[in-house]
Amino acid sequence: MNNSLLASFIVCCVLISCSFCYGDEVIILKTGRKITGKIISRTETSIQVEIKVGKSKAEMTIPVESIERIEEGRGLEEEFQKKLSAIKPTDLDGYQALIVWCEKEGMKSQAQRVRVRLKKAEIQFLKDKYPDSWCRPCKATGKLACSSCEGKGEKIEPCPRCTGRGDVECRSCARKEKGALDCRRCGGAGVYERFDASKGRKVKTRCTTCSGKGKIECPTCNGKQKSKCEDCKGKGGKASKCEACKGKKYDLCKPCESSGVKGNPEKKAPQKEGPVQEDSEEETKTPKKKPVVKDNPFGR
Ligand SMILES: [Zn+2]
Numbered sequence: 234m235n236n237s238l239l240a241s242f243i244v245c246c247v248l249i250s251c252s253f254c255y256g257d258e259v260i261i262l263k264t265g266r267k268i269t270g271k272i273i274s275r276t277e278t279s280i281q282v283e284i285k286v287g288k289s290k291a292e293m294t295i296p297v298e299s300i301e302r303i304e305e306g307r308g309l310e311e312e313f314q315k316k317l318s319a320i321k322p323t324d325l326d327g328y329q330a331l332i333v334w335c336e337k338e339g340m341k342s343q344a345q346r347v348r349v350r351l352k353k354a355e356i357q358f359l360k361d362k363y364p365d366s367w368c369r370p371c372k373a374t375g376k377l378a379c380s381s382c383e384g385k386g387e388k389i390e391p392c393p394r395c396t397g398r399g400d401v402e403c404r405s406c407a408r409k410e411k412g413a414l415d416c417r418r419c420g421g422a423g424v425y426e427r428f429d430a431s432k433g434r435k436v437k438t439r440c441t442t443c444s445g446k447g448k449i450e451c452p453t454c455n456g457k458q459k460s461k462c463e464d465c466k467g468k469g470g471k472a473s474k475c476e477a478c479k480g481k482k483y484d485l486c487k488p489c490e491s492s493g494v495k496g497n498p499e500k501k502a503p504q505k506e507g508p509v510q511e512d513s514e515e516e517t518k519t520p521k522k523k524p525v526v527k528d529n530p531f532g533r
């Protein structure tokens with residue numbers, strides 16, 4: 234097979250594999266190196282692949298002539314789902330093992346999802362083991378919402394201009410009735426005079442702008458008589474990190490020594506003060522920066 238034939242053959246493979254799967258592809262280079270990523274664009278001479286580099290994603294251009302073949306991804310996500318659904322909700326070791334597997338495969342967000350499940354499973358485990366003495370105030374989590382900031386992690390310093398309400402009286406209409414302004418077209422009369430050529434004289438016409446009411450809703454505040462406070466942009470104040478919990482939103486539960494069970498029967502050490510894991514399996518949706526890697530970061 235000559236080179237150009239090989240190239241078009243590879244392009245064909247790329248097209249086929251892309252139309253059938255949405256997951257990652259494994260690109261095997263002639264050097265034997267494997268690159269796993271999502272093919273985002275292709276030309277006759279090269280393909281562009283989005284790969285994961287640590288926490289971020291990078292784009293990489295691979296010349297077609299250096300590609301041996303492209304395989305459909307191993308369906309890691311599918312495998313993950315299969316593994317996850319096979320774990321019984323009480324199987325703490327199963328979750329642990331899956332976290333290790335996810336980390337090995339570089340599936341950080343999936344690992345995080347399993348951690349959330351593991352946390353729930355651990356709590357359930359405590360409740361089952363100590364049906365009478367699991368700690369009620371913290372619901373066996375060992376953590377209590379910070380009393381100083383009510384679990385928000387930040388405190389709002391009220392805006393002096395709006396005293397924390399986030400809105401101020403509408404300057405255009407606050408002293409008027411019900412947030413209404415006099416209609417400018419009819420001067421508040423609800424009707425105006427118009428010259429009717431067919432009659433040769435002026436006739437009174439009902440004002441359509443205000444539907445004959447003579448008043449229109451204040452356009453500045455839509456009749457609410459209030460407008461957003463510009464000092465605080467409607468937020469009611471400036472947020473600052475809660476001093477009491479240092480922004481972590483939680484305090485360790487004292488009655489159970491943060492063990493989740495009254496009296497701490499298993500003599501657990503207090504939980505590490507790491508970043509608080511949110512109680513959700515949602516993946517973080519913040520867009521990640523995409524450093525563009527022009528050269529092959531794996532070397533040749
Ligand atoms: Zn507690």
Ligand SMILES: [Zn+2]
Nearest residue numbers: 379382475478
């Ligand atoms: Zn706090």
Ligand SMILES: [Zn+2]
Nearest residue numbers: 392395462465
């Ligand atoms: Zn304000």
Ligand SMILES: [Zn+2]
Nearest residue numbers: 403406451454
């Ligand atoms: Zn207004």
Ligand SMILES: [Zn+2]
Nearest residue numbers: 416419440443
């Ligand atoms: Zn009018």
